[in-house]
Amino acid sequence: MNEIIKLLQSHRSVRKFTDQPIPQDVLGEMIKCGQAAATSSFIQACTVIQVEDTGKREQLVGLAGNQPYIASAARFLVYCADMNRLQLACDMHKSEMLSGFTEQFITATIDCALFAQNVLTAAHSLGIEGVYIGGIRNNIQAVTDLLELPHLVYPVFGMCLGYPAQNPEVKPRLPLSVVLKKDRYQDDTDTQTISEYDEQVRDYYRTRTGGKKDTAWSEQIAEMLVKEARPHMKAYLESRGYLLK
Amino acid sequence: MNEIIKLLQSHRSVRKFTDQPIPQDVLGEMIKCGQAAATSSFIQACTVIQVEDTGKREQLVGLAGNQPYIASAARFLVYCADMNRLQLACDMHKSEMLSGFTEQFITATIDCALFAQNVLTAAHSLGIEGVYIGGIRNNIQAVTDLLELPHLVYPVFGMCLGYPAQNPEVKPRLPLSVVLKKDRYQDDTDTQTISEYDEQVRDYYRTRTGGKKDTAWSEQIAEMLVKEARPHMKAYLESRGYLLK
Numbered sequence: 001m002n003e004i005i006k007l008l009q010s011h012r013s014v015r016k017f018t019d020q021p022i023p024q025d026v027l028g029e030m031i032k033c034g035q036a037a038a039t040s041s042f043i044q045a046c047t048v049i050q051v052e053d054t055g056k057r058e059q060l061v062g063l064a065g066n067q068p069y070i071a072s073a074a075r076f077l078v079y080c081a082d083m084n085r086l087q088l089a090c091d092m093h094k095s096e097m098l099s100g101f102t103e104q105f106i107t108a109t110i111d112c113a114l115f116a117q118n119v120l121t122a123a124h125s126l127g128i129e130g131v132y133i134g135g136i137r138n139n140i141q142a143v144t145d146l147l148e149l150p151h152l153v154y155p156v157f158g159m160c161l162g163y164p165a166q167n168p169e170v171k172p173r174l175p176l177s178v179v180l181k182k183d184r185y186q187d188d189t190d191t192q193t194i195s196e197y198d199e200q201v202r203d204y205y206r207t208r209t210g211g212k213k214d215t216a217w218s219e220q221i222a223e224m225l226v227k228e229a230r231p232h233m234k235a236y237l238e239s240r241g242y243l244l245k
Numbered sequence: 246m247n248e249i250i251k252l253l254q255s256h257r258s259v260r261k262f263t264d265q266p267i268p269q270d271v272l273g274e275m276i277k278c279g280q281a282a283a284t285s286s287f288i289q290a291c292t293v294i295q296v297e298d299t300g301k302r303e304q305l306v307g308l309a310g311n312q313p314y315i316a317s318a319a320r321f322l323v324y325c326a327d328m329n330r331l332q333l334a335c336d337m338h339k340s341e342m343l344s345g346f347t348e349q350f351i352t353a354t355i356d357c358a359l360f361a362q363n364v365l366t367a368a369h370s371l372g373i374e375g376v377y378i379g380g381i382r383n384n385i386q387a388v389t390d391l392l393e394l395p396h397l398v399y400p401v402f403g404m405c406l407g408y409p410a411q412n413p414e415v416k417p418r419l420p421l422s423v424v425l426k427k428d429r430y431q432d433d434t435d436t437q438t439i440s441e442y443d444e445q446v447r448d449y450y451r452t453r454t455g456g457k458k459d460t461a462w463s464e465q466i467a468e469m470l471v472k473e474a475r476p477h478m479k480a481y482l483e484s485r486g487y488l489l490k
Contacts, residue, residue: 001274004249004370008278008363029246031425033253035418037362038377041469042462044419053428080430085423086470088436089463095471102482103382103475109351110401113358117282118253121366125249132283137348148429156355173280174289178330180276183298184393185325191333217287218334224286225331226340230348234490237347243488245479 007124012170014129015069017162022074022128033122034115040107046115047082049147049155050075056146063142064135064158073160074128078136078143079116081108083152083241099152100244105237112156123161133158140236152241169208172200174217194218252369257415259374260314262407267319267373278367279360285352291360292327294392294400295320301391308387309380309403318405319373323381323388324361326353328397328486344397345489350482357401368406378403385481397486414453417445419462439463 001009031048039045051057057071070076083099090097116132123130136143136158143155173179178193198216205213237243246254276293284290296302302316315321328344335342361377368375381388381403388400418424423438443461450458482488 002370004252005274005278005367007249008367009274009281011281011283013283028421028425029250029254031421032418033250035421035424036254036256036415038256038258038365040377040379042416042465044424044462046424047430048425049430050425050427056428084430084432085435085439086466088432088439089466090470092436092439092463093467095467097467097470098473099470101474101476102479102488106354106382106401106478107379107474109354110358113355114362117359117362118366120283121363122250122253125247132285134285134352137351148431150430150432153430156351170281171287173277176273176276176280179280179289179291180273180293180295182295183301185292185294185329185395185398186393187329187333187395190330191337194330194334194337217289218337220287221331221334222338222340222342224288225335225342225344228343229346229352231346231490233351234347234488243347243479245476 008121010170011124012168013131014164014166014168015131015160016164016166017069017073018165020074020163022161026126027075030119030122034119037114037118039111043086043107043111045082045086045108045111047080047085047153049078049080051078059146060136060143060158063139064133065138067133067135069131069160070133070158073130074162077159077161078147078155079112079157079159080149080153080155081112083108084150087152099241102243102245105242109156116157116159120159127163128161129164130159130161133160137230137233140233154237154240154242169204172197172204253366255415256369257413258376259409259411259413260376260405261409261411262314262318263410265319265408267406271371272320275364275367279364282359282363284356288331288352288356290327290331290353290356292325292330292398294323294325296323304391305381305388305403308384308391309378310383312378312380314376314405315378315403318375319407322404322406323392323400324357324402324404325394325398325400326357328353329395332397344486347488347490350487354401361402361404365404372408373406374409375404375406378405382475382478385478399482399485399487414449417442417449
C-alpha cells in the first residue's frame with residue numbers, strides 16, 4: 001500500500017477544527033484539483049461558493065440543522081450544480097438550450113461530487129480535514145436565497161474544511177464481498193454477511209461512546225428509512241429547472 | 246504543491262491500455278479506498294459490478310455507444326446506486342422502508358460518485374489510468390438486464406481501468422474566478438472570462454488534432470445542449486423506484 005492509498009483508506013469526517021486558517025492560495029490549489037476531476041462531456045457544471053461572511057455562516061448553521069462547525073471551520077464551501085453557466089455559453093452563440101432533462105441533473109450532480117472528492121483528497125494531503133454537509137438540503141430554498149443562486153443552479157452539499165482538533169476513529173465499512181460483485185448482481189449471502197458486519201459496527205459505536213451507543217448498521221438503516229427523506233426536494237428541484245422531463 | 250496535488254491536477258481520461266493486468270487484490274485495495282469515502286448518513290449505497298465475462302464486455306461496448314476500450318481495459322467496473330441493500334437491512338428488522346424520494350436518489354448517486362473518484366485516485370497512485378463511461382446510460386435498461394440488477398439499483402456510470410498506452414495532454418479547465426465565488430453567486434464578468442478561456446480550449450484542440458478540431462468551449466456546449474439528453478432516463482428511474490416523490 002502506498003501513501004495515497006493509506007491516506008484514502010484512513011478517511012474520517014472531522015467536525016472540530018483549530019483556529020489555523022487555510023490561506024486563499026492553498027484553497028485555490030485545492031479547488032483546481034476539484035476542477036481537474038472528470039466532467040461529463042466537458043460541461044464543468046460545478047460552481048463553489050466560498051462562504052466567508054460570518055452572518056451567512058451563522059445562518060447556514062441553523063439552516064443545516066444546527067451544525068456549529070459550519071461557523072467554526074476555517075473554510076465553508078457550498079458545491080452547486082450549475083447549468084446557468086451552460087446557459088451563458090448557449091447565449092453567447094444564440095443557441096436555444098434544452099434543459100430540464102433528468103440526465104442533466106445526474107451529470108451536473110456527479111460533476112459536483114467528483115470535484116468535491118478531489119478537493120477533500122487534496123485537503124487531506126495537506127493535513128486539512130473536513131466533513132460534507134448534506135444538511136444544507138434541509139432548507140434548500142433558504143440556502144438558495146442566501147447565496148443568491150440563479151435559476152438552473154442548486155446547492156448539492158456543503159463542506160467544512162480546517163486543521164483537525166479531534167482524531168476520530170475510522171468507521172468500519174461493509175465487507176468487500178457485499179460491495180464488489182462479479183458480472184451480475186446477486187445478494188444471496190448478503191444478509192448473512194451484513195449480520196456479521198453489524199457486530200463490528202456495534203463494537204465501533206460502543207468503544208467510541210463508552211457504551212452509550214450500541215447500534216448495528218442494519219438497525220441504524222432500518223430506523224432511518226421509516227422516515228420521510230427531505231420530501232420537499234422534488235418540488236424544489238423542479239422549480240430550479242431540473243427533473244422536469 | 247505536494248505529490249498528491251500534482252497527481253490530482255494532472256488527471257486526463259485514458260482510453261488506450263496495455264495488456265498488463267490489474268491483480269484482484271490490487272483492485273480490492275482500490276475498492277476499499279472507494280468505500281472509505283464519505284457516505285450520506287452511513288448508507289453505503291454504492292455497489293460495484295466488476296465485469297469479467299468477455300461476452301458481457303462486448304455487449305457493453307455497443308450499449309454504451311461503441312466504446313471499444315470497455316472490452317480492452319484490464320478492468321471494467323459498473324458503479325450502481327443501490328437501495329436494494331438498504332431494503333435487506335430493513336427486512337432484517339421487519340421495518341417498512343419508505344423509498345422513492347428524490348433525496349434518496351441524490352444521496353445514493355453522490356455516494357457512488359465519491360466512491361468512484363477515490364477508486365480512480367487510488368488507481369492513479371499506482372500508475373493505472375482510466376475513464377468514466379457515462380455512455381452506459383444510453384441503453385440503461387439493457388445494461389440493467391445484462392447485469393441482473395434488482396429493483397432499487399441503477400447503474401450510474403462505468404469505469405475503464407488499465408495501464409496506459411497513450412499519454413494525452415491535460416485539458417485546460419475554466420478559470421478559477423468563474424468556478425469559485427465568494428458569499429454569493431454573481432456572474433457579471435463570466436461571459437468575458439469564458440470568451441478568453443474559449444481561445445485556450447481552441448488551442449488545445451488545434452494542437453491535439455493537428456488543426457482538424459477547432460472548437461471553443463462555449464461553442465461545444467452550445468452545440469451539445471440544443472439536443473435532447475437521454476430523454477428515457479426519467480421513466481427508467483421511476484420504474485426502478487427512484488424519483489417518485
